[in-house]
Each structure stands twice: as C-alpha cells, then as structure tokens.
Amino acid sequence: AQSVTQLDSQVPVFEEAPVELRCNYSSSVSVYLFWYVQYPNQGLQLLLKYLSGSTLVKGINGFEAEFNKSQTSFHLRKPSVHISDTAEYFCAVSEYNQGGKLIFGQGTELSVKP
C-alpha cells in the first residue's frame, strides 16, 4: 500500500519569492508521482508528473519537482510565485500503470501575498 504525507498544511509567501511545497511518500512497489492544483470551486488540474527517467520534472506555470528515491520525496518548487498561484496543491501517488487510481496527501494551501 502507498501513502503520501504533505509536510505543510499552509504556506504563506510573498509575491515573487521562491516557494517549496514538501511531499514524502511510502510504497513497496514502483510508483508514479503527481502534483495537482485546485483553485477555489474547481476540480483538479495536473501540474506535473514523474513516471520514470530524469528525476527533475518540469510542469505548467513554471513549477518543477524533483524525485528523490532515497529520501522518498517529491517536493514541488517555483522560483518566483505570483498572486495567481494562490490555490491548494495536492501530491499524489499511484502504482505503475495505474495513473487513475491515486492516493493523495492532505493538501497544502499556498497563499501568495502582495
């Protein structure tokens, strides 16, 4: 079985500052890793995913994440955030070739202040 832990429930940050949202996972099998974003009253939008290969994954809206197998982490980063990045961010894991069956973390609320 897999599990996901997002280490921060809320992250306040000023506009144009860098941000890192932390995610650790546990699994006894090979997994895919995902970051989704949810804007108020919306569904989930995929930011980026790690399937295999290069451990640095680039996604939409300037976000990137690094897969670290030894530390079982998949932290999300952005070098300079905008007000429009204010949203809830979810880290998720699935088994290999089971990308629709996701185990989610609790979510991290990113609040970007002017």
Added chain:
Amino acid sequence: ETGVTQTPRHLVMGMTNKKSLKCEQHLGHNAMYWYKQSAKKPLELMFVYNFKEQTENNSVPSRFSPECPNSSHLFLHLHTLQPEDSALYLCASSSLVVNTEAFFGQGTRLTVV
C-alpha cells in the same frame, strides 16, 4: 465539449431525497473513477470502473450507488444520505492502455441538509 464534465455543479438535498450525479468524458478513455473530497480529509477514491465494469469499491456505504452504462458516462446515485456525506464529489477518467494520468471534472458540491 471537451474533457470531463460533471453535472450538476451544486446540489442541496434532504436526507430522504434521491438524486444522481452525472459525469461524462469526451477523451476516449475506458476507465472512470469517483473521488470524494471532504473538508479536512484527503481525497478518497470511492469507485473504479474499467470498460464499464466495477473493479473497485473502497468500502463505500450502500447509500452511494454507482452506475456506468458505457465508457463515457458515469453516475452516482444517492439516497438516504447523512449530513457527513456533504463533500465535493469528483469524477475522473484515464486511459487503460497508457494509464499515466487521471483527468478530473470540476466536481459536484453536495450539501446534505
């Protein structure tokens, strides 16, 4: 229309009512899912359908009854719900050939009164 569409977007129902949530995907996928997003809890997978057949039910109470008449449509029939069932219900779909990503609808915000 494109992507995954859910209707209605908002629903208020009494505990004795019967209602249904609808999901339609226009992506040519053959797997569909219901997820529940409650306040203060992680998103939970409720049901999985592959090629219209239910392959997973994650201990969901029988007052939630899914139906998948074809690979493009998924319903969640609701009856005798409790206030704690109030949540955002999200539908998703994926390909079974290259199952590397789920595509989500906008969700139905359900309030049980």
